[in-house]
Amino acid sequence: MDTYYKSLQIYVSLFAKKVKSSDEFIDQITNLEHPFFGAARDVAREILSKTENWKWLADRIDDFAAEVEKDVAKKVQKWKMRAILSTGKMPLCDPQSTIKWLFERMVNEYKNLFNQNRKNFLDIKRADKLVRLQALNKMDVAA
Numbered sequence: 829m830d831t832y833y834k835s836l837q838i839y840v841s842l843f844a845k846k847v848k849s850s851d852e853f854i855d856q857i858t859n860l861e862h863p864f865f866g867a868a869r870d871v872a873r874e875i876l877s878k879t880e881n882w883k884w885l886a887d888r889i890d891d892f893a894a895e896v897e898k899d900v901a902k903k904v905q906k907w908k909m910r911a912i913l914s915t916g917k918m919p920l921c922d923p924q925s926t927i928k929w930l931f932e933r934m935v936n937e938y939k940n941l942f943n944q945n946r947k948n949f950l951d952i953k954r955a956d957k958l959v960r961l962q963a964l965n966k967m968d969v970a971a
């Protein structure tokens with residue numbers, strides 16, 4: 829993700845100014861109410877919308893964000909431990925590097941939802957079909 833993304837740079841700077849260390853920031857984002865997650869949606873939308881194969885996901889981030897956010901809030905402490913033990917990729921040197929990595933990781937987590945090789949793979953065509961069927965069932969009940 830070497831391309832310049834405006835929202836990524838802005839959010840990294842803002843969040844880095846509010847914390848003294850990477851550790852502090854990581855501990856904060858175990859809380860799903862942390863503003864990081866809303867910002868991550870914005871960053872993901874911008875990055876994904878500039879990639880032809882992922883534009884469709886940029887438009888549907890809100891449909892899948894809650895699931896990804898819950899997963900990341902659980903994983904972040906594990907990522908921190910791996911970084912401390914030097915077996916992971918998360919940089920713990922300075923808050924800016926860590927926060928940038930976390931935003932980029934969120935984008936990858938959104939993409940991974942649709943990777944057939946992942947255990948939590950979502951089949952978007954099947955999911956959309958189920959949503960349509962549920963909507964039709966609700967319309968039949970209401971009628």
